Amino acid sequence: MTSKKKRSRSNRRRKPSRESTVTLSSSPSPSPSRSVSNKIENSRKKEDFEVEKIVIDSFDSYYKILMEYLNEEHWLSTETVAPLLSLQHEHCKCPFLLLEDANETLPERPYVESIFDDIILMHLAAAYYVSKKKYYTAYNLQLLIVNTFSKELLNKEKDSNWYLPLLGVFCSDLRILAKMSEETDRELDKEPYLEDVANVIMSLYRVCVSDSRPDLRATKKVAIIPMTVELFRVYFDMNKMALLKPLIRSVEILNSSFITLMSLSDLVAYNYFLGKKAIFDGDTYMQTANKALQHAFEYCPERFWISRRNILIYWLPVKMYLGLIPTPEILKEYDLQEFLPIVEGVNHGDIRQFRQGLSDHSHFFLSSGIFLMLEKLTSLTHLALFKRLHFVVKSERIKLQAYLHLLKFVGEDIDDIDEAGNIIAGLIVGGRIKGYISQSHQLVLLSKQEPFTQIVEK
């Protein structure tokens, strides 16, 4: 990571006001790669590294800084200014950059022949339309940006990849605009937006995957992981999780040198989606889900509280499924009080509290997509209840009738002793209980040594 000492010309002319300026530090992205963030951390400690802030207070300064950095045709320069072409960056709030047609503002632009000139103007026009809540128009402009980038850079530039940091930015904006258009401007275009976005991003992904150059400075393969993360987001939004499988396989067979180049945000995001997908794949993939979500949580910096909370929303049910009960402290720290009755219910076999918790917070659990996952914890609640019965009875021989009676007492809608037997059978097969059932005596016979397995986690 190099320190770029660039001074805006406008700095010499007048002092910029806080409301109408954007400052861009030389730190390249909100989530720098691990090696870069370590370097910055170390240098901050040493106090021999100054990060210069670049001030943008006019279209002129914005344009010139962007073009100067992009004309260097260097990965780090592109990465530095990539946020200035993102609709999610704060510069899109500056009134002097919300330009429907920047040709009028600065007709005599020094780099008017450059393809980036077109891209910058389209980007600012898209920002303008977003500010006017005309998402459909902004979406079409963004589509044009992506197509221009693809045609003029991705497909034409063969032996370089310095422009690739922009790919993730453009695709991310395209996806977000597609979602907003679908929500607000459905009547303008009835075709499914996200499907179009998926097709566009997939075509870019294929170009990157098919590049066989070995040189890391030239190969487009370095963009596979950010593109994979974008596709993950799209396919999750479309609820087409089956399409994630080939993407995951491609990453698994990727050369380790590409994995080390992964940015921290991509690493966290990739593991987060991997974990989510494993949850939806079913019970046999809980270990995979646990590992991936643990990785995502541990690598997600603490200052990204919302991201860590989002990871926990999926990790907590997985942990509980594997036999680990979260503490009330962590629920409080991450404002996940909705899980409290679930945790209490599963821990103490309090089925009433468990079901009440599911019902009271059903909207939260449904919108998070974990309602079914939590419903599966019913078997663990039944297990905890059975353990309490075992504790009271103090015998390895427990009558099914007693368990049925207890289930009905705690409010379960079960009339049939066969159903009570079914519940126990499921727990035996699932490895939670060691023992067997005698059909003729209607008895559960537990193993004398450790009838209940502790943690299923491996």
Add this chain to the structure above:
Amino acid sequence: METATPFASMKRAERKAESNKMVKEYSRPAADKNVYLEDVRPYEVLIITTEYLLGLLDSYQQKNQWQIVYGFIADRFRAIRQDLIVQQLPPQQIIRLLELQIPFYLNARKLCEDLKIQNYDKKLHHSEMDETFSRWLEASKNGGEISDEIMKAYVYYYLNKENIAYEIIEVFGFTEASAELLNLVFAYLNKNYSRFFQILKDLKVDYLRNALWIHVGSLRLEALETFRMAFGAKGVIFPLDVLADLLAFPSIKSLDECLKLLFNLPNGIPIPFSFFGLSISAIDSSQLTQHWYSV
């Protein structure tokens, strides 16, 4: 079905057509084929046609007639759906038409498989069922009001679908009817075989039983594998009549055939029956014979 004697064995040239029995057949779409507006039947005609076709089911109920009746009705229903799609009817009209067709498809599947009908193509039938249900669901999402019974049929049919629980809540909302269906979905997810088979036994409406019936084979397989582990200790017997009742087998004989296949017992089932010492054959749900689906 459009002739005077549809079930008589005679040469094609000898058949006498009856115009009052003629119904527009399905026409495969092609790039060079034009759809003429005057050929598209309006909603009122589609309703009358559907009711006429359903009337044929009541008129011809003998098993030896089924092959011809099934082939005819399935094709004509497909033609009705074709006209329905082309003219983009309002959601409520779509629902009305499709809710008349859905029970036929559900009942027809079982009957065709039981009678081993020659012109029955399982995959085609399944895709037509999917198409019918998907248009019905789409019409419901677009504001049409659906019947509780067909909603049940939909959930029963797609019980093993990944996101069926979310679909119930998203499309049908939280109602008493949907809560009951969610309970069944959760019972299925939590491997509560007892509840599933009890619901199957309690169902009185044919097409609802047949919607649930498609899952019977795989659930029985899973249940027996579970019981082998949970009830498989030495000296523990499991009466066959209890097992047959638990898994809703119509007779011990059908259960016997399934046990012989699953546990590789060519010489018969040991009496008294015990799961102890039995080893499982490697079979999956695609290899299940008719006995696994007997109800």
